[in-house]
Amino acid sequence: MNRIEKSKEKCKHLFGGREPAAYTTDPDFHDILRRFIFGEVFYQGNLDDKQRELITVVVLTTNQTLQQLKAHVAAGLNVGLTPVEIKEAVYQCAPYIGFPKTLNAINEVNEVFKAMNITLPVECQKTVDEENRFDKGLSVQVGIFGDIIAKMQESAPFNQKHMQEYLSAFCFGDFYTREGLDLKTRELLTLCIISTLGGCESQVKSHVVGNKNVGNDKETLITAITHCLPYMGFPRTLNALACINEIIPEN
Template sequence: MVTREFSKMYNEIMFPGDESKLLENDPEFSELFYNFVFDEVIKQNDLEDRKRIMAILATLIGCEGIDEFKVMLPVALKLGVTPVEVKEIVYQSVAYLGIGRIRPFLKVTNDILEKQGVKLPLDNQSTTNKENRLEKGIQAQVDIFGEGMKEFYKSGPEESRHINYWLAENCFGDYYTRTGLNHKEREMITFCFLSAQGGCEIQLISHVLANIRLGNDKEFLIKIISQCLPFIGYPRSLNALRCVNNAVENMKEK
């Protein structure tokens, strides 16, 4: 197999001078993989590089792909994703994957940023405090999902109602209200977190609807799935596609 020119060009942009052990020890696999990822997949649609790489970072976090994340984070910075945006992707992932899975990503992110001369800690991005985080979290839910979320924090059986309260106060009040990423970008990365980890189809359908409501339409979400497929494989990608199609069909029926 001969590596195609576009694949070579894109690989050089992404990884200039990279002579990894993978290329040395698995040249046949490397040709197969890089021809697919950096030629067929890249050419498949016109997704902007910056959005593509943000989605890939979120997807790698979602599938706990820490080694590939180490490779792709410097690429993201090269393609214009800012340190603040990177940190916001990692921070928000805690609400969807938990600190038990995210602490290694925090460490790797800090190590890479410091190696690139970024002074840590970064400027604060929080816009809430203890007194208003619930109120602002509810407003974020309403802005993203619609008026039906106004009273959601009080819903559910008494013994588990606190979790819906925390969802408004912590997930949305602490994270979605931060600067650095807008709601549209935050919903895109949430879509990636959920589709990459699998087993979250109920939540994924809800966030498909939220994405569409914010302007990340069906075509855009399919572009995201397509660009992230090499990093999570076909089963989870097809599950995500099914969730997108189901959500759109449900919208048509209403």
């Protein structure tokens, strides 16, 4: 199949073959969009459609492109994602984009779920409590990044140690310990989220290391960042690829 045929087949699989309303006013633009995203990018690399839709959901959440988010929540369900997986992907954004933007996205997800008669709330995925969220979060954090975590906590100035504690208890304890998505998926989504933000190259490099440590190889990282390209543009995509290449050089 050529890319036109591929895009038609992929759009039918994801969206049921419906034309966007704006196609009637801007058909040329939508042909460019559809053939590039769904005829080329969706076929590049080693990720399946469920992984791609999770990535799309977190990038659209990060960008706050909420109308498109609703379309891709429905697409995610169409390709076999569960409501829990979609909710957990959106929740995973909170430590990086903040609560208000995450809540905006949650509201859009809930509208789609209600329209599709999906019961809310979805099943609880929490595995920590107030007594162990720090310890369990720190354990996950060390498992991803290694001994550098202890050094970061020890070297933090006294008036900034709370920030390291928040990272362990909140970012990793409250979110990374949740069920619904495995660790490799969470770490891959985090890389996509912070790459989308822009200006976070230091954190992108850290999470390239983290992804490598949890078993996501370079091909997977390149595929994931390539999948982000239509939604975050070339500058941020190329910056993220440069970080990947710096941490995992070509042989």
